[in-house]
Amino acid sequence: MPVNSFEDYPMSWRPQKAGLERPYYISIAASLEADIQSGKLPENTKLPPQRELADFLDLNLSTITRAYKLCELKGLLYAVTGRGTFVSPSTSAQNTFMEKEDGIIEMGMIKPFYESNYVIQNTARLVLEREDSIGLFTYSSPLGTKRQKNAARKWLRRIGVNAGEENILLSAGAQNALSVILISLFKAGDKIAVDTFTYTNFKELANFLHIQLIAVPSDGYGMSPDGLLSVCRNTGINGVYLMPTCSNPTSIFMPQPRRLKLAEIIRQFQLIAIEDDIYSFLSAYGRTAPDAEPFFSLLPEQTVHICSISKSLCAGLRVAFLAFPDQYRELLVSGMLGINLKTVSLNAEIIAELIESGEAETIVKQKILSARRRNQIYRTIFPQNALLPSPNPDKLERFFHWLRLPAHLTSEELELLALQKGIHVLGSHRFAIQNENKSSYVRVSIASPDTEDELKKGLLLLKTIFEEKQMNFFV
DSSP: OOSSOOTTOOOSOOOOGGGOOSSHHHHHHHHHHHHHHTTSSOTTOBOOOHHHHHHHHTOOHHHHHHHHHHHHHTTSEEEETTTEEEEOSSHHHHHHSOOOOTTOEEOSSOOOOGGGHHHHHHHHHHHHHSGGGGGGGSSOOTTOOHHHHHHHHHHHHHTTOOOOGGGEEEESSHHHHHHHHHHHHOOTTOEEEEESBOOHHHHHHHHHTTOEEEEEOEETTEEOHHHHHHHHHHSOOOEEEEOOBSOTTTOOBOOHHHHHHHHHHHHHTTOEEEEEOTTHHHHHTTSSSOSSOOHHHHOTTTEEEEEEOTTTTOSTTOOEEEEOOGGGHHHHHHHHHHHHSSOOHHHHHHHHHHHHHTHHHHHHHHHHHHHHHHHHHHHHHOSSOOSSOOSSTTTSOOSEEEEEOOTTOOHHHHHHHHHHTTEEOEEGGGTBSSSTTTTSEEEEESSOSSSHHHHHHHHHHHHHHHHHHHHHHHO
């Protein structure tokens, strides 16, 4: 028992003693992170001194020190000499995106193979050497030039999206496009149906705009039609957010029959379909012909389609193409101008040049080949690889995978154990819309490690964590 009584003692954080499991420092760190992420511990909150918390929990001081250190490594905490330990600001953003640290293998953030960036650099130099390039630094063409929009049309047609020049906008990346869509077509209090596990940045944006996300069950083929139908009948839904080609985080490729069923429900209830198709190039360029049509083709009057080039071509240029029906043009143009004032002309022109010259297609095909080699490594180490039996898993390459965790290992704990071994991954609790099974999986980016050898090392370390947890459970 603790030497001191804490019944009436003020403490900024009191973890539940009964909920702690061995190893205690991992359990304490996971509990601390959960309370930070939930907002229970606001930023800059001063935590109890380590010795005080050790006394409260009746544990060794070294156990608390190790727990705090793990959280500091993840950017959750910061220490001020002579003052104590505090909750870091903007912790959710810090944990999704981590700066490269010595000894840490990045498998959390999805880096889209940077080997082709020298081609981007050469193209940028070519664009800047043109006599008329000075015009790229003015306020001209706020929504993009005719050449840039025609290049966008050419790129979109390759993935099955046919839109006129007047129905295409250029944005500063997918997140910017999502912001424009939500602000222009939705209002605070509206409800949007999403997968149970959904892209974290969309979750945060919707929360910021006070738009409610309604979780719909999914299976190995994507969002459940019966689940969406039930939600539409019982809840006032205004839209649906879909990532049909390699959904983030579950890596599911939605087949044509499932798309047709969902499209019929979306049509019936007159929903706005937001189609985030950032990985469409994997299907369009990985085969002679895509296996499934985009929702923009199935529902051209109700779908707003986003095609970002951050994964296919260049992450740093922040360009995305937005295709939409006539009925949304005025609202979206107004929203785009209100948020951005104009497109980033230089970035858009570099992308246009890559597409028109044919370099873009070369870059994409090279990235798919790189992904294929890394997927072979992944399948060797994790042969029973995934949560769900996604259709045609061996024919379409992925940049990341969705792994079920062993029993009695939560995604919060897994993140901390992985970081302790030098790996950064993202657990399913970051993507969950509801609490059920929210901590049972982990997203593993196979594109992010610097080399294939580093990928293999990271995957083997991750497998070791799985095996150690299973052995400890049965001991």
